[in-house]
Amino acid sequence: MSDIARIVILGAGQAGGEAAQRLRTGGFKGELTLIGEEPYPPYQRPPLSKKYLSGEMDLEHLLLRPPALYEEENIAVLKGVRAVWVDRTTRRVRLEGGRELPYDALILATGARARKLPVAGADLGGVFVLRTIADVDAIQKQFQPGAKLAVIGAGFIGLEAAAIGRKMGLDVTVIEAAARPLARVVSPETAGFYLDEHAAHGVRFALSAMPVIIKGAERVRAVGMSDGAEIAADIVIAGIGITPETSLAQHAGLHVDDGIIVDRAARTSDHAIYAIGDCAKRPVHHYRDRLCRLESVHNAIEGAKVVAATILGQEPPHEEAPWFWSDQYDLKLQIAGLFSGYDRIVRRGELKDRAFAHFYFAGERLIAVDAVNKPGEYLGAKRLIEKDLKVSPETLADNSVPMKTIVANAGS
Amino acid sequence: MPKITYIEHDGKEHVLEVASGLSVMEGAVKNAVPGIDADCGGACACATCHVYVDPAWKEKTGDPSSMEMSMLDFAEGVEDNSRLSCQIKVTPELDGLIVRMPKSQH
Numbered sequence: 001m002s003d004i005a006r007i008v009i010l011g012a013g014q015a016g017g018e019a020a021q022r023l024r025t026g027g028f029k030g031e032l033t034l035i036g037e038e039p040y041p042p043y044q045r046p047p048l049s050k051k052y053l054s055g056e057m058d059l060e061h062l063l064l065r066p067p068a069l070y071e072e073e074n075i076a077v078l079k080g081v082r083a084v085w086v087d088r089t090t091r092r093v094r095l096e097g098g099r100e101l102p103y104d105a106l107i108l109a110t111g112a113r114a115r116k117l118p119v120a121g122a123d124l125g126g127v128f129v130l131r132t133i134a135d136v137d138a139i140q141k142q143f144q145p146g147a148k149l150a151v152i153g154a155g156f157i158g159l160e161a162a163a164i165g166r167k168m169g170l171d172v173t174v175i176e177a178a179a180r181p182l183a184r185v186v187s188p189e190t191a192g193f194y195l196d197e198h199a200a201h202g203v204r205f206a207l208s209a210m211p212v213i214i215k216g217a218e219r220v221r222a223v224g225m226s227d228g229a230e231i232a233a234d235i236v237i238a239g240i241g242i243t244p245e246t247s248l249a250q251h252a253g254l255h256v257d258d259g260i261i262v263d264r265a266a267r268t269s270d271h272a273i274y275a276i277g278d279c280a281k282r283p284v285h286h287y288r289d290r291l292c293r294l295e296s297v298h299n300a301i302e303g304a305k306v307v308a309a310t311i312l313g314q315e316p317p318h319e320e321a322p323w324f325w326s327d328q329y330d331l332k333l334q335i336a337g338l339f340s341g342y343d344r345i346v347r348r349g350e351l352k353d354r355a356f357a358h359f360y361f362a363g364e365r366l367i368a369v370d371a372v373n374k375p376g377e378y379l380g381a382k383r384l385i386e387k388d389l390k391v392s393p394e395t396l397a398d399n400s401v402p403m404k405t406i407v408a409n410a411g412s
Numbered sequence: 413m414p415k416i417t418y419i420e421h422d423g424k425e426h427v428l429e430v431a432s433g434l435s436v437m438e439g440a441v442k443n444a445v446p447g448i449d450a451d452c453g454g455a456c457a458c459a460t461c462h463v464y465v466d467p468a469w470k471e472k473t474g475d476p477s478s479m480e481m482s483m484l485d486f487a488e489g490v491e492d493n494s495r496l497s498c499q500i501k502v503t504p505e506l507d508g509l510i511v512r513m514p515k516s517q518h
Contacts, residue, residue, distance in 0.1 A: 044453045297453070327455065375456070375479050376483065383486060
């Protein structure tokens with residue numbers, strides 16, 4: 001660490017912001033520059049599709065820390081600034097406009113971009129993605145009761161926007177290419193519950209449905225489907241996933257494969273350069289070091305902790321099981337672990353009570369949980385996964401035994 | 413503004429004025445008080461903003477909801493006066509509140 005005097009962080013999202021903060025609290029005294037393309041200091045993205053969209057949360061609450069704190073901690077925050085080049089031989093970052101910043105350590109926290117609809121008409125007025133404050137500020141102006149909202153993509157972002165749309169009195173249709181919502185993130189069992197909930201709240205679904213054109217003159221009028229059908233719309237929100245922002249890393253010749261490849265210390269193939277957050281692909285300890293690109297707050301924070309520890313030569317944090325959450329209506333979905341590869345599901349609680357948990361097993365091993373309004377089951381399963389404790393599916397299915405007792409009695 | 417005293421696990425005190433309407437968690441995070449992680453930003457999704465409410469203030473801060481209680485079941489070092497600080501809203505009645513931080517949030 002002694003030879004590191006200047007650290008540049010590219011990307012002022014949650015990962016970049018947390019990394020800056022943790023470097024300072026960890027004792028880094030040198031120059032620290034945080035560079036972001038958006039005109040805001042680091043803020044929380046999760047509320048964008050929830051309470052910020054509904055107007056229940058304002059900008060001040062969205063910011064991770066008050067702007068004055070960065071000054072106090074001597075962190076230079078460059079907002080609305082784009083980096084265009086990383087020169088690894090001279091260890092410099094070039095910014096748009098020509099300014100160059102030297103670094104001893106460079107942290108890439110460049111995040112991801114929302115995918116745009118790959119169809120004609122995607123540039124019409126009223127067609128949005130939902131990733132930034134600017135996106136939501138623009139959407140909000142058109143979120144009027146009675147307006148027709150077509151959400152394309154039934155992932156977390158799409159379904160959260162649909163829920164807020166219904167809450168605000170919009171007429172909502174969700175269009176999804178797969179046969180069920182949330183196909184990438186939960187099992188058919190959990191997805192079916194969410195489909196029923198949204199339907200009960202008045203959301204219409206077009207599943208296994210492919211939009212091929214956005215129709216309208218200047219503004220969207222309808223979404224044209226592959227079977228020739230039209231879905232009328234005043235507003236379209238595309239929630240069809242994100243693409244990691246890896247172009248700088250790629251141009252710099254770093255190892256990139258759907259994400260900037262890093263080791264467990266967050267180092268890229270150039271050991272003066274690190275990558276964390278949505279743009280990074282890293283080994284996940286609890287899943288046999290499988291290389292994963294995780295899109296989550298957990299991953300942003302953990303990456304920040306890891307990179308700060310690596311640069312400062314301190315002990316790395318214990319790795320958590322990946323965790324996620326989604327708020328829709330009065331349902332709090334909490335997920336721990338990675339469910340892909342499961343061969344058995346066990347349920348605790350009942351769907352009809354709107355409080356249940358689905359535990360996913362691969363052989364004898366518990367690998368993930370989806371918990372709806374069951375925070376104890378979520379935290380308990382997270383602990384079981386992190387400590388690699390053994391528990392039988394039958395034990396978890398027994399509603400008469402409290403989760404706390406199950407975890408306390410689980411064997412290693 | 414109500415004054416809140418945050419005491420770190422090692423005994424270090426932070427006396428802060430926190431606006432009514434914020435949560436006790438937000439008061440700490442927005443003033444860079446260490447010891448409260450609040451990874452989820454206050455969505456009651458992570459249980460990393462655990463605090464011990466000074467016994468004298470237990471009644472005024474109210475009882476945890478059932479959702480909060482089941483999350484506290486799995487926090488480290490839980491006591492009778494444990495709360496998730498994101499679920500305590502600051503009001504003028506809480507002027508003088510004292511909360512202590514646990515050894516670890518994870």
